[in-house]
Amino acid sequence: MMTSSTLISNLTQEWEESLLKWHLNFLSIPAAVITLATLLADPVLLTCIFLSRGLRQETRYLLMANTLTADMLFLVLNLAMVINNATRAQMSWLVCELITAVTVTTYSCAILTVTLMVVDTYAAVRWPLRYHDLLPPARTHRILLGVWVLAALYPLSLVVMMEVERENSHERVAVCLVLISLGFIQVKNIGGIHIYFFVTAVICAVLIFVCYVRLYMVTRTQGIWRSRFSRARVTLLAHGVLLLLYFAPGFVFILELYLFWRKDISQDLRVWISTVNMCLFMLLPRAFAPYLYGLRYREISDTLMQRLHQHRRLSQTTVS
Secondary structure, three states: OOOHHHHHHHHHHHHHHHHHHOOHHHHHHHHHHHHHHHHHHHHHHHHHHHHOOOHHHOHHHHHHHHHHHHHHHHHHHHHHHHHHHHHOOOEEHHHHHHHHHHHHHHHHHHHHHHHHHHHHHHHHHHOOOOHHHHOOHHHHHHHHHHHHHHHHHHHHHHHHHHHHHOOOOOOEEOOOOHHHHHHHHOOOOOOHHHHHHHHHHHHHHHHHHHHHHHHHHHHHHHOOOOOOOOHHHHHHHHHHHHHHHHHHHHHHHHHHHHHHOOOOOOHHHHHHHHHHHHHHHOOHHHHHHHHHHHOOOHHHHHHHHHHHHHHHHHHHHHHO
16 A cells, blocks of 8 residues: 555656646646736726725625635636646645645635625615615625635645645655645545535536526516627626636536546546646636626726826826
């Protein structure tokens, strides 16, 4: 029976060999480009929200700000892992486990928050007169804090469990991946990780579907759906595409966990699926989110343009 250290070493070595064999490290280039482009857009929207008293008092903008914050943290950690794996730099297994836990936390927090954004939209349409009493800013802050705690609870408990049971606390690895970390934990916790991710994803997806169906039923008599290119249809399409982009990589990751220990599955296939999902699929929703969620809101667009004009006038005054 192999020890934990030997098993981890073998897993990371085989993974590294497949990455080099298929030259998959080159996928770090589009991953870096998409990440940097997104990290330029997200802070702009967050600045518009937090510097505007009106925007930061509204629940939908607080939820969007929380999604963008979780996305930015996820992108930074994901890019750090991609660069580490591409350069084959040695990393402590404990540090890798902590990065894995925080990465899972940020991804889960983003999924939970975009689900709450749909629920918030439904509540605003369904109970317009009571909406502000149901979700004042203070209550929204507490809900968001609860979302972060809920998202962090399970991954951090897994890290604590693995540290208690681990023999060697100084082992180092050349490949740090969420899949390898969680795949290895599955040896000790068969089924638990699958249940956590799958049940969470299904509950969120069903809740979003029910809210959108109810929204259509409530608003179908108001005439906003009659035009083929009405704002309601375009908004629903944009949000539907973005939600699909958020959830699809999560279901792909669940598939990766299922295939991780299957002996009848090629190692190269596992590496291909994981690398493409990590370097492309998981980044696409975060790249589109600032534009589909942020700039489509007139209030944010107006605030952004207003601040750009103020900055331009200030620059002209300084030059004069």
